[in-house]
Amino acid sequence: MKVLGACPLDCPDGCSWVVDVEDGVAVGLRGNKAHPITRGALCVKVNRYLEQLNSGERITYPMRRVGKKGEGRFERISWDEALGEIAARLSGIIEEHGAEAIWPFHGTGSLGYIQGLEGFSGRRFFNALGASLHDPTICSIAGTTGLKYTLGTSGGMDPEDFAKSKLILVWGTNPLTSGHHGWKFVQDSDAYTVAIDPVRTRTAERCDEHLAPLPGTDAALALGLMRIVISMGAQDDAFLAEHTDGWDEFRSRVMEYTPERTAEITGLPVERIVALGERIATTRPTSIRVSQGIQRHAGGGMALRTLACLPGVTGDWAIPGGGLHYSTSGHFKFNLSELARYDLLPNPVRTLSMTRMGEALLDIDGPPVKALFVIAANPVASNPDQRRVREGLAREDLFTVVLEHFPTDTVDYADIVLPATMQPEHLDVIAAYGNLYMVWNEPAVTPPGECLSTTETFRRLARTMNLTEPALYDSDEELAQQLLKGHDIDRLRAEGFLKVEPGPVPNGKLQFVSWRAEKAGHDPLAGYTPPADPGDGLVLISAASHFFLNSTFGANPELRRRAGESTVTLHPQDAAALGIADGVAITVANARGSFDAIAAVSDAVRPGVAATTKGRWAKLSGGATVNSTIAERDADFGGGAVFHDNRVHITPRDPAMVR
Ligand SMILES: Nc1nc2c(c(=O)[nH]1)N[C@H]1C(S)=C(S)[C@@H](COP(=O)(O)OP(=O)(O)OC[C@H]3O[C@@H](n4cnc5c(=O)[nH]c(N)nc54)[C@H](O)[C@@H]3O)O[C@H]1N2
Ligand SMILES: Nc1nc2c(c(=O)[nH]1)N[C@H]1C(S)=C(S)[C@@H](COP(=O)(O)OP(=O)(O)OC[C@H]3O[C@@H](n4cnc5c(=O)[nH]c(N)nc54)[C@H](O)[C@@H]3O)O[C@H]1N2
Numbered sequence: 144m145k146v147l148g149a150c151p152l153d154c155p156d157g158c159s160w161v162v163d164v165e166d167g168v169a170v171g172l173r174g175n176k177a178h179p180i181t182r183g184a185l186c187v188k189v190n191r192y193l194e195q196l197n198s199g200e201r202i203t204y205p206m207r208r209v210g211k212k213g214e215g216r217f218e219r220i221s222w223d224e225a226l227g228e229i230a231a232r233l234s235g236i237i238e239e240h241g242a243e244a245i246w247p248f249h250g251t252g253s254l255g256y257i258q259g260l261e262g263f264s265g266r267r268f269f270n271a272l273g274a275s276l277h278d279p280t281i282c283s284i285a286g287t288t289g290l291k292y293t294l295g296t297s298g299g300m301d302p303e304d305f306a307k308s309k310l311i312l313v314w315g316t317n318p319l320t321s322g323h324h325g326w327k328f329v330q331d332s333d334a335y336t337v338a339i340d341p342v343r344t345r346t347a348e349r350c351d352e353h354l355a356p357l358p359g360t361d362a363a364l365a366l367g368l369m370r371i372v373i374s375m376g377a378q379d380d381a382f383l384a385e386h387t388d389g390w391d392e393f394r395s396r397v398m399e400y401t402p403e404r405t406a407e408i409t410g411l412p413v414e415r416i417v418a419l420g421e422r423i424a425t426t427r428p429t430s431i432r433v434s435q436g437i438q439r440h441a442g443g444g445m446a447l448r449t450l451a452c453l454p455g456v457t458g459d460w461a462i463p464g465g466g467l468h469y470s471t472s473g474h475f476k477f478n479l480s481e482l483a484r485y486d487l488l489p490n491p492v493r494t495l496s497m498t499r500m501g502e503a504l505l506d507i508d509g510p511p512v513k514a515l516f517v518i519a520a521n522p523v524a525s526n527p528d529q530r531r532v533r534e535g536l537a538r539e540d541l542f543t544v545v546l547e548h549f550p551t552d553t554v555d556y557a558d559i560v561l562p563a564t565m566q567p568e569h570l571d572v573i574a575a576y577g578n579l580y581m582v583w584n585e586p587a588v589t590p591p592g593e594c595l596s597t598t599e600t601f602r603r604l605a606r607t608m609n610l611t612e613p614a615l616y617d618s619d620e621e622l623a624q625q626l627l628k629g630h631d632i633d634r635l636r637a638e639g640f641l642k643v644e645p646g647p648v649p650n651g652k653l654q655f656v657s658w659r660a661e662k663a664g665h666d667p668l669a670g671y672t673p674p675a676d677p678g679d680g681l682v683l684i685s686a687a688s689h690f691f692l693n694s695t696f697g698a699n700p701e702l703r704r705r706a707g708e709s710t711v712t713l714h715p716q717d718a719a720a721l722g723i724a725d726g727v728a729i730t731v732a733n734a735r736g737s738f739d740a741i742a743a744v745s746d747a748v749r750p751g752v753a754a755t756t757k758g759r760w761a762k763l764s765g766g767a768t769v770n771s772t773i774a775e776r777d778a779d780f781g782g783g784a785v786f787h788d789n790r791v792h793i794t795p796r797d798p799a800m801v802r
């Protein structure tokens with residue numbers, strides 16, 4: 144039997160897959176050949192998904208903590224015991240502190256609309272209680288907010304249109320690692336490709352040209368490039384007059400970014416900036432492929448806001464194959480409020496930011512967080528400021544429930560662990576964020592042991608707590624019907640995927656001057672906001688690993704073997720100045736924390752920059768990862784995280800190794 148499913152992982156591609164089932168067992172899992180993005184191929188990680196599904200390491204029954212928080216020692220209990228204990232603890236907390244003391248912390252482990260983050264699975268239950276809201280700020284919010292200021296939508300161009308581009312700026316993203324299916328449309332074009340990345344990534348190596356600016360300076364580069372376009376008289380005056388607001392003011396700001404000033408800010412040679420500006424001025428259509436990496440900085444939201452102005456100056460927004468693609472999420476029209484049912488909230492409640500876990504668990508009051516549900520998230524490995532996150536999770540008076548597949552760093556802090564189903568074991572709907580397809584996921588096999596889906600877990604918990612709201616007991620099928628009202632569900636289910644029509648971009652006039660930004664307390668004019676991590680030291684970028692998906696797969700033996708030891712790459716100049724040789728054991732530290740790694744000395748990074756990857760498990764990495772050095776500080780817009788705006792000091796671990 145072949146069953147159509149959807150990859151739930153946090154990747155732009157949103158693949159459609161086919162599960163081969165024999166005697167009730169999943170024996171094969173392949174990319175769907177009919178899906179125009181997947182084209183029959185998965186990726187180096189998901190090729191091992193069945194190993195994960197059938198792994199002996201999976202959590203298959205509920206457990207109660209017996210050791211200290213963080214130790215990871217548990218005893219098996221029944222679902223009845225688990226639900227009974229959770230219900231009793233929640234009732235006590237609600238009575239003493241109010242329901243806002245409960246924080247459902249959803250991560251990006253599953254992007255499912257029924258079981259995962261996108262639909263905030265279980266949110267109905269938490270709304271009925273009146274629990275705090277959760278803002279998933281960790282990934283893309285700064286950029287999304289910045290784009291909305293300029294474009295009125297974060298939707299952007301259909302990435303399939305990259306095939307029509309003549310010049311593609313691959314800006315602050317490494318798609319050959321972070322979503323290789325989308326790259327095919329770049330490959331299908333005859334465009335000249337320019338990678339703009341402080342690191343010479345896999346993707347940069349395949350581009351015609353690579354510019355390596357200092358991290359966090361992209362908006363200045365964009366302004367400098369626009370100035371060259373204007374100096375050549377290549378701006379699209381008709382587009383500017385008809386489709387934009389605030390051009391005169393913005394033009395004045397752009398003119399401040401002379402090639403010399405731009406070079407000084409970005410650390411790029413004047414000639415390279417001028418050459419790229421001239422190329423943009425003379426090439427239509429020009430498009431920008433950008434994604435989340437570029438906005439993990441203090442000025443990350445402004446960077447996207449300003450980058451989206453460039454196709455406005457050149458008029459590319461009006462040309463197929465021109466424009467900018469960041470995320471397509473804004474183009475999907477789902478009934479999210481009907482799914483999450485915020486109308487069930489008994490009263491308005493506060494919102495807690497995902498990236499501020501340390502602060503939320505350690506510093507806030509009124510009420511303090513007393514119960515934490517971690518759903519498809521691994522904050523010990525993924526969140527900024529690992530030390531403070533651990534400190535918060537170690538609080539004896541905090542009741543923590545973790546719904547998981549595997550015994551992660553975060554599971555180690557749980558009071559109760561609940562065994563969760565994986566994607567081939569439950570029903571779900573996915574919408575890609577790097578293309579315009581939604582994908583249906585039909586359950587293919589029965590779950591192992593006592594695993595339950597997120598939805599079923601909260602239906603049972605609602606029953607245990609005697610909650611009477613009928614919507615809390617809707618089946619997964621009913622939830623899918625509610626979510627997809629207005630879409631052809633039968634066709635989606637039969638064919639496995641469906642393409643949606645993108646909305647207009649820009650949505651209304653392009654706003655060089657944004658009253659919405661002004662109202663939110665920001666500069667009304669698009670511009671440049673510099674990086675903010677104080678101090679000297681190198682800027683450490685920790686981008687996507689080729690072999691892990693955030694912390695998912697972080698314990699898969701084969702992927703760990705292929706990922707090798709944790710390395711930090713330094714430029715030969717910086718390595719020499721620090722007395723560090725290739726292959727030497729190093730400690731990477733700042734005021735927040737430190738972690739151990741191996742030095743890789745290479746000109747793949749520009750001077751002043753060091754590079755590692757995200758996603759390693761702390762307990763498999765000597766107890767700490769790069770996230771112990773990252774600040775729990777907000778980016779400019781929306782409360783985004785600043786993972787790549789991180790200054791560190793690097794020293795050889797063995798003092799004898801200093802040359
Ligand atoms: N294999 C794999 N794929 C993934 C993931 C994974 O962990 N592994 N994660 C998924 C998730 S959750 C997301 S959000 C996406 C993210 O995917 P991407 O948007 O590609 O984000 P990152 O990997 O954070 O960074 C991409 C590139 O940005 C560069 N960069 C960092 N700072 C700057 C800057 O200031 N300016 C410029 N120009 N470049 C900069 C980095 O060097 C890096 O090469 O990928 C998804 N895909
Ligand atoms: N240093 C550094 N850190 C980063 C980043 C960076 O660029 N640099 N990027 C950040 C980004 S972009 C993101 S999106 C975050 C992601 O961070 P998280 O939200 O923590 O995502 P994952 O690490 O993938 O962890 C998800 C967990 O969900 C579990 N899971 C998967 N599916 C299900 C399910 O259906 N049910 C349940 N109950 N559990 C499930 C998996 O087993 C996994 O352990 O990490 C961030 N961390």
Ligand SMILES: [Mo]
Nearest residue numbers: 153282283435
């Ligand atoms: Mo992400």
